[in-house]
Amino acid sequence: MRRFAELLDRLVLTPSRNAKLKLLSDYFRSTPDPDRGIALAAITGDLDIPGVKPAMLRALVMERMDAVLFAYSYDYVGDLAETVSLVWPAAPDVERRNSELSLSDAVEALLNAGRVQGPAVFAGLLDRLEASSRFALIKLVTGGMRIGVSARMAKQALADVGQVDVSEIEELWHGLDAPYEELFAWLEGRVEKPVAAAYALFRPVMLSNAVAEGDLEKLEPADYAAEWKWDGIRVQTVAEGGVVRLYSRTGDDISGAFPDLMEAIEFDAAIDGELLVGVAGQHTGTFSDLQQRLNRKTVSAKMREKFPVFVRCYDLLQVGGEDLRPLPFRERRQRLEAFAAGLPSERFDLSPFVAFEGWQELEEKRCNPPHPIIEGVMLKRWDSAYVPGRPKGPWFKWKRDPHTVDAVLMYAQRGHGKRSSFYSDYTFGVWTGPEEKPELVPVGKAYFGFTDEELRQIDKFVRDNTVERFGPVRSVRADTTHGLVLEIAFEGLNRSQRHKSGVAMRFPRISRLRWDKPAAEADRLETLQAMLD
Incomplete structure (x- = not known):
């Protein structure tokens, strides 16, 4: 279990794609069956443990600590799995017990427990682990790894292990089952390539x-x-x-x-x-x-x-x-x-x-x-x-060339993973109403398009200009005399009954920070409505 926890920690902290691939391929080479196959299934989203869900996890931790204290902790950390792993009370001999638990043992215990016994078994497993391994187990069973690794990247790491083309693995993938022991045996040269015996398999796509x-x-x-x-x-x-x-x-x-x-x-x-x-x-x-x-x-x-x-x-x-x-x-x-x-x-x-x-x-x-x-x-x-x-x-x-509008930052939410310490998810709006008394209406949300340095700048602006807090979300000062203008690029607009503005952006992202532009000069909703028409 500890080896899988170390892998997740290093993947979260490693921004380089090539470095992530090496971490994955090294793990697959050095980890025995069936643990490596279970880890692979978890990373690719093919591992399902029905007896453990996020709501159940919340209930378990509430039995062990004050609800208000947990809420404050969750607000600060920004990630449920990380919060629970840090606040969960550890057993006295946790180091010894953690070293005895393998990834396959933990998954087998949870699968055998089912929905009825699942909470008690899961709590018992968390009692046996130290913080980083608890985090890994929670991510394993609840999904949503958020470690910057796609299923395609995991398959590319497998291809690197066996020195084969990733398309060979993709064409076999849906005919294989976890823990993929036959696949690993082929990649290591111990058996012939598995036969694609299943029907209606995927053909790797051609991209432009x-x-x-x-x-x-x-x-x-x-x-x-x-x-x-x-x-x-x-x-x-x-x-x-x-x-x-x-x-x-x-x-x-x-x-x-x-x-x-x-x-x-x-x-x-x-x-x-x-x-x-x-x-x-x-x-x-x-x-x-x-x-x-x-x-x-x-x-x-x-x-x-x-x-x-x-x-x-x-x-x-x-x-x-x-x-x-x-x-x-x-x-x-x-x-x-x-x-x-x-x-x-x-x-x-x-x-x-x-x-x-x-x-x-x-x-x-x-x-x-x-x-x-x-x-x-x-x-x-x-x-x-x-x-x-x-x-x-x-x-x-x-x-087609993307559309752009200038919008004003209204709300900011904590990120996940390596961004959990930053306010990195931004809701922005444009002006509507009479010219003499305009108000901002949200038109979209974006969490990419900026550099790490710009992220730090926006995060500082959010903290310095917070007017209200709603859990992990902060409302930022935004009026005609004060606010941060963001140039937003997007592919298109749709009409939307779910949004107060009546519009929904397609693929919005931040293209520029307009520190130079007064908030009052951001675009109006009529500009977007004209694009719809």
Whole structure:
């Protein structure tokens, strides 16, 4: 258990991606089975211990300390797992007992306990551990690691262990189960590569590079096809041997949130496309609409009726047992057009090409797309094979320039992990109401786009200008004579009934700190409403 705790501590404090990869690969090489496989499942989000939930954890700690004292501690620390791990009373012989507990022993005990005995067993385990190991166990069983490691990064670390391409691991992943002993045996050269025996497995996606200044001058327009870049989520729809799955671009199985789409799949193929809300060929909803369907364990009939989904098809990767990925895009597209003609028309449609003769013509169309849900264009070489990863040259994304507004900082909330000591999540607003007596209305929230030094500057401003406190949230002085103006970049706007302002920003981030600009000169809500219109 202590080794896993040390891994989490070092990952949280390590900003470099390459350094994180080395920490992970070293851990996988040096840790025996099944502990390393359980750690891998926890990091990739594939470990589920139903008997332990955050609410239960709160109840347990309240039995051991004063509720007000815990609330103050939680407010200061900013992370539930870290707070509990620090305030939990340790047993006298905790060092000896901690050294005797393995990761697999802890997980096995919790899985065997179930929901009824889970709280007592979990409390007993916390009694046996010192603070850092308690933190690791809590993160392990409640999820939400917040250690700056994605499932993709963990798989890349595995690839580094075995000196294989990460796409080989991704194609096997959904046919494997924790603690992945067969996978580790293959990576260490002790057995042959596992056979992908499961049906409807994920195919690693091909990604594009953003168009940079000077790129188009080196490219011949006739070599590329152009498609609209739609503002949904990239998905892979796979059906094989009666098994149907919908994967996100990172290989997460999201089928459970979209049963209406799954019911309409009666083919044997793998399709690369964009998941959108609406009815194919009739109506395409906003990303805000799509968010109503994301990350749901159950979907009501009312929700399915109000926010139906469909897939806009980009590419055909496999049909039956035939792998089409080595074929040039032109040929795959022809196969896709013929295949899509036989799909349910309300659930699948074909991504249309954008006709153009030269880059100037395409730029004009990029800046003035025919639909508000389009965020740019995609360029694909006619002769390109479908290659996992982000190869340079075959595919480009040419997004519309982001919108910007000047907004005023209104609220700040403590961050998590290495940011738990800083106010790093910011709510900002714009002016509304009469010119002689304006008021701020929140229009968005952002927690990135600034440097570490700028974070320290904003944090100091928040602490020096706090007017009210609400748990881990501070209200910051913001009026026409005083306030911090933030230049906010965002991809688009949607109408929203949930927000007082009536608008919701798409991908907001802080692009500049406007220390030079008076708060009174920040933008007004009418500016955003005009963008909607």
